[in-house]
Amino acid sequence: MGNIKHGILFLILFLGIQEVVSQDSKYLHFLVDSLPKGKPVLVNFDIDKGYMATERIAISKNGKTIYYGVRNGYATLSQPDALAHIMKIEFNKGKWSKPQTIFADSAGAPALSRNEKMLYFQYEDTIAPQGLYSKKTRTGWATPKVFKKAIEKSHYWQSPKAGSYYYTAGIKENKKIQDVFHVVTTKSDTLIKRLGFHVKGDWSDLYVSPDESFLILLFGKQNKGGAYTFYGNSNLFISFKRNNNTWTTPVNLGKEVHSISKWNWGPYVTKDKKYLFFSSWGKTVGTYIIDFEPIYNRLKLASENKQN
Numbered sequence: 001m002g003n004i005k006h007g008i009l010f011l012i013l014f015l016g017i018q019e020v021v022s023q024d025s026k027y028l029h030f031l032v033d034s035l036p037k038g039k040p041v042l043v044n045f046d047i048d049k050g051y052m053a054t055e056r057i058a059i060s061k062n063g064k065t066i067y068y069g070v071r072n073g074y075a076t077l078s079q080p081d082a083l084a085h086i087m088k089i090e091f092n093k094g095k096w097s098k099p100q101t102i103f104a105d106s107a108g109a110p111a112l113s114r115n116e117k118m119l120y121f122q123y124e125d126t127i128a129p130q131g132l133y134s135k136k137t138r139t140g141w142a143t144p145k146v147f148k149k150a151i152e153k154s155h156y157w158q159s160p161k162a163g164s165y166y167y168t169a170g171i172k173e174n175k176k177i178q179d180v181f182h183v184v185t186t187k188s189d190t191l192i193k194r195l196g197f198h199v200k201g202d203w204s205d206l207y208v209s210p211d212e213s214f215l216i217l218l219f220g221k222q223n224k225g226g227a228y229t230f231y232g233n234s235n236l237f238i239s240f241k242r243n244n245n246t247w248t249t250p251v252n253l254g255k256e257v258h259s260i261s262k263w264n265w266g267p268y269v270t271k272d273k274k275y276l277f278f279s280s281w282g283k284t285v286g287t288y289i290i291d292f293e294p295i296y297n298r299l300k301l302a303s304e305n306k307q308n
Helices: 002-021 293-307
Strands: 065-071 084-092 100-103 107-112 118-123 130-135 155-161 164-170 177-185 190-194 206-208 214-220 234-240 264-269 275-281 285-291
Touching (some): 084 107, 100 107, 107 155, 155 206, 164 206, 214 264, 234 264
Antiparallel strands (some): 084 100, 107 118, 118 130, 155 164, 206 214, 214 234
């Protein structure tokens, strides 16, 4: 009898955990006119006139808080009239709230830590974006700090787990070649490792999954030909981590993902892998959403078959 009770208790706890894990996409249908069904759909983020909702977003585990970026253009942000902000909306009583400005003036690409007590983003007042972090307080978010001043440039800074950080930047040998950098910190040391992707171009947007098993990278038109298939001028690619901690050759996410326009960037995947968010320069420049799970399953299987 005792074993049965323990079994029931374990099942209840397991199902409860699964419910919490799968909540991040629960309320997203309130932000779109219709669900994607295999094709990108514009996300109806609330934005002021003259702005567009672009770059990476971040969603809380319970799905009730979303952070997203807005900007009034892509001119060099050091210009007086160029602005980029991070906004926050919350789901309450069956609808999403009006946006609040969390960080203003050249802030973008938000990412939450696993425990959601830290917010990572980048500061873009020059052509050398820096990775920042802010600690959650009772009243909001603390004044941001630079993670490590010795890292001069860090694009799309994020931390899927404590002591593990990722960003993209140019390599020392050639600043026009971008790579993914993995930063591992301990109490006594900081180790920075290049993952070896060698992406041609100025900047490569990046998303790393919470378990660090796959990442999504932006490849520009300079990388056309060779190992890479393209459906436009800037496409999103996926790479899977092998058992030996190396990474597979990035593979394009597919024609449908890039069907809105020739220019796509700013990836984010919900924790349950249901949806991919990305920015696109379509009829409306903004953030789009598409079903990700079938894309992931197809490309993951293809990757495994290739390795076998």
